[in-house]
Amino acid sequence: MKADTYAAIRAAIQASIPAATATCLSGDAEGQVMFLRASDSFDGSFGDPALDQAVRARLLEKLDEGGAGAEELEGVRVFFDSYLPPPHLVVIGAVHTAIPLVSIARIMGFDTTVIDARGVFATEERFPHSDDLIEAWPDEGLAEINLHHGVAAVILAHDEKFEDPALDVLLKSEVGYIGAIGSRKTSQERLERLKARGYTDEQLARIHGPVGLNLGGRAPEEVAISIMAEIVAVRNGVDPARALATAKSA
């Protein structure tokens, strides 16, 4: 990979701009890289106009699909790779459990944001490890964030005056995961409350509550890891209800 191609990938990753590459694995152009940044800026060539055109078309698709894989195009083997913005954990409620949850999320490569209107909770001292700390009401704080599919939002604020404004924003967004802490009873009451306000069952099915896989733990760190485990399952398309059983039988 040439220095300028690497520099372009590096810049895109650091600016959280989606990008995709195609590396030629066979023929004269072996090792050559074609590059697409933000769906409109192509670079590089494999030296064959028909092949280049086919590669550019696939690069555009890769920006949506994500992932990586090798394919045959015009008789040439090409490896596609994508560089999408990192997953983003957004925690509403700067409570104790949020501290280890942010730590684990960072290990997992997530960007992290913590939102809490209460200045005593949302302090730099408690969250020196969070990328972003927003002292605001949930709906105001969420308005500052790009709520794309790679966002996992976890509501740890155990109070409907924080929960409901947050859920109003999240349920209208494309976020890939919505979790809300609370007992089975609290979760049921939350659903009924939201249903009374006009949300459909289908919309409410996006809310994971009680949040997290049932690992049996109660310590903040144990709860945090059960939440992150559920986020991982959902991101990988595994039904959280089956996640633990699956791990056992696999």
Add this chain to the structure above:
Amino acid sequence: MRELLEQIDSWRAEGESIALATVISASGSTPRPVGAKMIVSGGGKMQGSVSGGCVEGSVIEHALDVLAKGEPRLIEYGISDDMAWDVGLSCGGQIEVFIEPLASVS
């Protein structure tokens, strides 16, 4: 790639040449997915992984050779490999790893 940028920057600042190894295909039960990456410095240091530690040693050797020759190469690892005794994947899976010089100026 994101997790490797800092290490790449630091090796480049030290004047190290760098090879990038990427899992191009994987079949069977393999520990790292397609797209997994590791980097190898000219001095033989490594970061990241392409398997659960099964083939990294061999990848480092190939990477150093790739840096010496300046040419990329594609390596296959699997149970059916001739070298299965020393660098096969004990999980029984197969992977292909593409190794290229990174950030070469030419």
